[in-house]
Amino acid sequence: MRLNKNSEEVMEQIISRCGNLCSECPWSIYMRRQIGKEDWEEYSEEVKRYTGYKPIKYEWEGCVGCLTPNEKLPKHPFFNFLRKCRTRKCGSHNEIYNCAYCGRFPCANTVASTNFTRERISEKLESTIDDKTYDRYIKMFDSMTNLKKIRSTLPDDQIKNPKTISRKIDITTLKGEFKNKDYNKIYEKFLEIANSNLGIKGIDTVAGLENYMLRKDFLWRFIWIFGLHGKIEGNELSIDSITLYENRKPISLPSTEDQWKIYFDILAEFGITADFEIKTDKLYTPGGYMRAKIPQTNKPTYIIKMNLAPNLQKYQFFKVLNEILSELQNKTRKRAFTNFKKLNFNPLLS
Ligand code: SF4
Numbered sequence: 001m002r003l004n005k006n007s008e009e010v011m012e013q014i015i016s017r018c019g020n021l022c023s024e025c026p027w028s029i030y031m032r033r034q035i036g037k038e039d040w041e042e043y044s045e046e047v048k049r050y051t052g053y054k055p056i057k058y059e060w061e062g063c064v065g066c067l068t069p070n071e072k073l074p075k076h077p078f079f080n081f082l083r084k085c086r087t088r089k090c091g092s093h094n095e096i097y098n099c100a101y102c103g104r105f106p107c108a109n110t111v112a113s114t115n116f117t118r119e120r121i122s123e124k125l126e127s128t129i130d131d132k133t134y135d136r137y138i139k140m141f142d143s144m145t146n147l148k149k150i151r152s153t154l155p156d157d158q159i160k161n162p163k164t165i166s167r168k169i170d171i172t173t174l175k176g177e178f179k180n181k182d183y184n185k186i187y188e189k190f191l192e193i194a195n196s197n198l199g200i201k202g203i204d205t206v207a208g209l210e211n212y213m214l215r216k217d218f219l220w221r222f223i224w225i226f227g228l229h230g231k232i233e234g235n236e237l238s239i240d241s242i243t244l245y246e247n248r249k250p251i252s253l254p255s256t257e258d259q260w261k262i263y264f265d266i267l268a269e270f271g272i273t274a275d276f277e278i279k280t281d282k283l284y285t286p287g288g289y290m291r292a293k294i295p296q297t298n299k300p301t302y303i304i305k306m307n308l309a310p311n312l313q314k315y316q317f318f319k320v321l322n323e324i325l326s327e328l329q330n331k332t333r334k335r336a337f338t339n340f341k342k343l344n345f346n347p348l349l350s
C-alpha cells in the first residue's frame, strides 16, 4: 500500500477525550491525507475485518476529531454523535485533555471501550494479532488501554478531580387526588423510579448526568411501551421485539442483550423482574445489533417476560399500570407520553 506525500513525517498524535487516536482513525481527515484514493478500498476492508465497521468513502472530507470545539464542527450529520458524546462534554467541562487526566478515571460513565483490545479481537477472529496489524487497524479504538498507558506516565499534579454538578428532578406536582384509588400505588412506584439514580455511579459528573438522562429517557419509554402494549396474564407480562421496535420512537432500543440487562437490573430494584425468551439463532445482525424480526418472516426474534415481586402482585401492578397509562393516553392524546415522563397525572385527578 502506497502512502501519500509527507506521510512518513511523524504526525503529532491527536487523542480523543475517551482515548481513541483521532490522528490514526480511519474515519478521520488525517488518514484520508495519508492513504491514497487507489488504496482506500483495500484499507477499508482491512479496518472492517478487525473492527467490524467499514469507514465512510474516501471522497468524504473526514472527521475533524473530538477536540474540535462545537462551533468549529462541520454541519454534516456525522458530527451529531460528537456533539452528544458524554465523555467529550465531561472532558471539556473539566478542562482536561482526556479521561486519563481525571481523578475519577476509570469512571463507570466514560465511553472509553475495552472491546478493541488485542486479546478480544484475537479471540473474535481466532487468530493472533501481530504488532503491525494492531498498530494499523486496532490500536486507535483500543481506548481504555490507550488511556491507561497515558495515566501511567502522569505525575499526580496533572490529575484533576472533576467539577461536580447536581441533578434536578423534573416532575410535576399532583394537584389533587386520583379518582381511581388503585392508581396511588402505581404513582408511588413512578415516584420511586424518578427519585432514584437508576444505578448510575458518579451522577455528580457531566458524564454521569448525561448517562442518567439517557437511561431515564429509555426507561420511561420502555415502561410506557410494556405498560400499554404488553400482554398481561395475571401477574405476568410479555412483550415481543416487534411491538417494542414499532413503539420505540423517540428513543432507540438497546442493541445487545447486555445493554438490555442494565434495564432489567434497574427494574428488578423496583420489584419487576424481566428476562428474554430468545426465538431464533439469528438474533444478531453481522454488525452485532439485535434484530426485531427473524429474517424473511414477520416473527419476533425475542420476547421479554416480566414478573412481579409479591408486594406488587397484591396490587395487580401490571393491570393497573395498563389502566393508568391508557387513561392518560385517552385524556391527553399527543401530549400523553410527555405528561407521563414528567409524572403529570393531573388530568386524571378528581
Ligand atoms: S472523534 Fe472519533 S470518529 Fe472522529 S477522528 Fe476521533 S476517533 Fe475518529
Ligand code: SF4
Pocket: 086, 087, 090, 091, 094, 098, 099, 102, 103, 104, 105, 106, 107, 108, 109, 110, 111, 162, 205, 206, 207
Ligand atoms: S468523570 Fe469520567 S468521563 Fe468525566 S472526565 Fe472523569 S473519567 Fe472521563
